[in-house]
Amino acid sequence: MQRYLIMCRSLTYAQRASQALERAGITASISRAPQQLTGNGCGYCVSVAERHMRDALNALSRSGTPYGKLYKIEPDGRYVEVAR
């Protein structure tokens, strides 16, 4: 199953994002961001399934939850940035 990462600037923001997505009925797991995606060192992200991606972004916007860049996890493990 294809997954996307929504970058968050801190743990608390990732938790807020996860909570907003949960309220919208979207399962999202919080994890530490992959090393290569944390330009400033140590970040957090929430991971959502591809089929929920658009709804997830809408839910975050509706709830006023800030988020950062979006990445698609390719089958070979690479992260590809996608437009918001």
Add this chain to the structure above:
Amino acid sequence: MIYLDSAATSMQKPRAVSEEMLTAMRTMASPGRGGHRPAQLAEEKVFECRVELASMFNVPEPENVVFTMNATHGLNIALSSLVSPGDRVVVSGWEHNAVTRPLVMLGAQIDAVRTPLFDTAAALEGFRQRIPGAQCVVCTHVSNVFGFVLPVYGIAKICQEYSVPFVLDASQSAGALDVDMQKLGAAFVAMPGHKGLLGPQGTGVLLCNSTTTPIIAGGTGSASRSQSMPHFLPDRLEAGTHNVPGIAGLLAGVRYLRQRGIAGIEARERGLIRALAQSLRAMPGLEVYLAQDESAQAGVLSIRHERIGSEELGAALGAVGVCVRAGLHCAPYAHESAGTIDTGTVRLSVSPFNTPREMSRIPELMSRALALASA
């Protein structure tokens, strides 16, 4: 033993507080550090507590709830964020050293509104006259010495009219009176976790609605390549490892309070204090500081004796099993305002766990203490 020193620290806590702390110590690591299960459990607990506190105090977002060591820590952050040397800062005449000492350290010009004890209208008018042109206003919600409830919503409104940042010291009101961050429009609200919120010592909360200046720097588990503190809350103000067992205990205390209802606790504590005051007033030699208007006093009562020193009476009460605090209570401003700076007072303060039966026993125990102190 009858514990009447909850204005210092509430000693009786819901059982869940110590149970949650023990669970945290046994199962949780640190939030924002590792990605493993013990770290995740800690992260979930800390976030739950932020969300619960944000809901309780009507804070828009959980990241605006910052964990501190105590109210003093929070007040130091708030004042360092808002006050520069030479600024005129208006405070009430009932402030604790947790407000006035940081202001002195920051080089502020303290402008104290000295008004009569329990005179709410005079306090409001005093602030109205002094707020224009001030750089900041700091006010305690409830005097830690006399239980005087300051008209903080009115004071905050005047601050809004003049665009002066308002800082509330909710040390004696959080968990006992309604504290609404958005209704106040406050820049900061500081409170301890270990008093009315029924959490353990070493916990405190700062509600933030202003730009902030960290007073300590260090690791936050975020933006680690940068050598500056992150610009976003709560990380900006939470350097170092969190007190996870403390926060877990605090969450249990807050949930207990919300289940029981703040309005009910407020009414109960007021009732206990008034019953206590009425019975002590009948005792010769005791001066009892009771507000005529019930709404002007929360669950704190001060007394003094015409002949026996406050420290001596406090010690004698301790010897007969009544835990109180005597002296100046780290609040010389309050004692100067009330005219008790040379004698101090004996303070009796209640929590949701005190009972009418305990209050009914105090006169007899007070008689024994007075006899002991006179001997």
